[in-house]
Amino acid sequence: MSRTVFILVSIFLVIPALLAGVMMGAYALGGWLDGVWFPGAHRLTNILVLMLVFVMVLASLLTLAERKWSALMQNRIGPNRADLFGRPVPAGIGHFIADALKMLTKEDFRPAKANTFLYNLGPLLAFAPVFALFAVVPAGPTLEVFGKTVDMVVATPDFGLLFIFAIASLAVYGTSLAGWSSNNKFALLGGVRAASQMISYEVALGLSLVGLMMAFSTVQLPAFVGEALGTGQFRYLWGNDAAMGLRPGFDVGLPAWGIFLQPVAFVLFFAAAFAETKRAPFDMPEGESEIIGYFVEYSGMKFGMFMLSEFMEIVILSGVMVVLFFGGYHLPIGEEWLRGTELMRSYPLLLGAVLGMVFWLKVLTLCYLQLVVRWTFPRFRYDQVQKLGWKMLLPVGLVNVFVTGALVLWDPSLRLLALSGLLVIAVVLALTMAAPGEAPAEAHGEGHGHAHGDTTALPPSHAHATGHAQVHALNAHTAVPQKLETPERTPVAASH
């Protein structure tokens, strides 16, 4: 009982308060630096706060969260043994420090026949592009702090999304070079798989967002979010806001978020970007159970950089999805009312803290979703990955572009587009609800539903079915050695 209370309190009070506090500090720091140095100096503190504090700390905490979450899903307790000076630390947080210490102090092994220069370059080339990605993601509104204009983004190039596509496509150099230079056949296989997977999914990744670019007629991420009321996703498709002529105390309505306008694009983008993060079910380049992966020869912090860049990709992918599909730092309802209140008008720092907290809470929710996906679905086969990319995502993305273009041309207020989007969401939900009756038949054909390419529309019961199939496989696996053990003991013991 006390444990449940602790978890609930930490989720609903401590985490939001922490996020809001750090964001308020970020705004204050930016405003102060602008005052003492030069206007625009707050971008430097943004680098510090957004990229070093938020992305890095979230990524390293996610390493622990993944272990804990997988334990919860597999009915285990998970890591809980790392103490701090003999005192138990709640939620296994000590393990994140212990892991970091282990990585840093481990021997840095280098295979004798490896290409030294490229072997050392690999982790850097995998880490640096991912690290640079968050630069264009806005994490909070532009505010007047201490008389200075402070925004919460590192860079606002006019080619916005193209920056993300360009830099994300560079990350593959790290993985494929690591695989090649290790002089190990399994590592090479991993590197080659990574390269081919990246090339296939980049096309679908770019194409999936074309509809969204047309709907908002921009490629800049701050413009997607919408700075002023009535722009980007900061407006209602249907609602009682000022545009409707009436101004009640509290504004409600359906916000013009990307997820309502382009649900198909969201599914495509999520699937393609998930493939780019190389996590299960797209973890062919790693595939622990078949080839260990492109980093098989790496140890210590060099391996740690590969792992950390993967977790940073989770945070950054969540951030990009929040900006494009979930309204960025905007509240779904009532933000106009919030901005109008006396308290928020006299203390803009407070508004920055609240909206920044909203952004990071959305990011955390999507990180959680990615962890759930990673521990729910089994790995694709290699040909299934290629088939999904070229034969499902690409054609659906093309059709989405044409349909969106026609609907945007027909009705520039985007209401028609939203209606079609809501219809798609309703159909997907209906299919999801209707499916459980058929699930038992699928239980034996383990996981073939994935080949249909409908990753999010899979019913919960399906996950259940695959779980059962895995349990059966596990039982069969454990049963075999028992049978072998009775007639002849020695060879089995040797194989153990």
Add this chain to the structure above:
Amino acid sequence: MNAEVVLFYAFAVLALLSAGMVIASRSPINSALSLVATFFFLAGTYVLLLAHTIAVLQVLVYAGAIMVLFLFVIMLLNLTETEGERAKVTFGRVAGALAAVSLFALLALVVMGVKGAPTAMATAELARFGTLAALGQTLYTEWLLPFEAVSLLLLVAIVGAVVVAKARI
């Protein structure tokens, strides 16, 4: 000497150096990586020319997609350093060298003839120059026909590649 000139010389020298490395290095992987570096330094010079969009497209298309494909093929075939036999001087090679030199001379003449245009632009015009919006507008209004012709050419190339790769369709 202002920062722009310093940056230009840095990018230019590094681009030439890495381009030289492409043909000088023995290992195919090193050649491919040097080519990636060349593309990056070229993107840097594009930024100095206010062609931001071209710069980011250079990284996206050439460094991010085409060179990854190159690398993929090199890794898949596992090409390693080959002790290349000493090249013989043949008529074809001499003719090729002459053609390359004359092409370079021709290009140099054309480039020398271009007047320095951007300095004459108004600041408002300059701010719009090279942006994604400006590029798209020019591409889809003034140069629509060449643009479509090029895309048709690419389609033909794709179909041709499929026909060549697949004996029986």
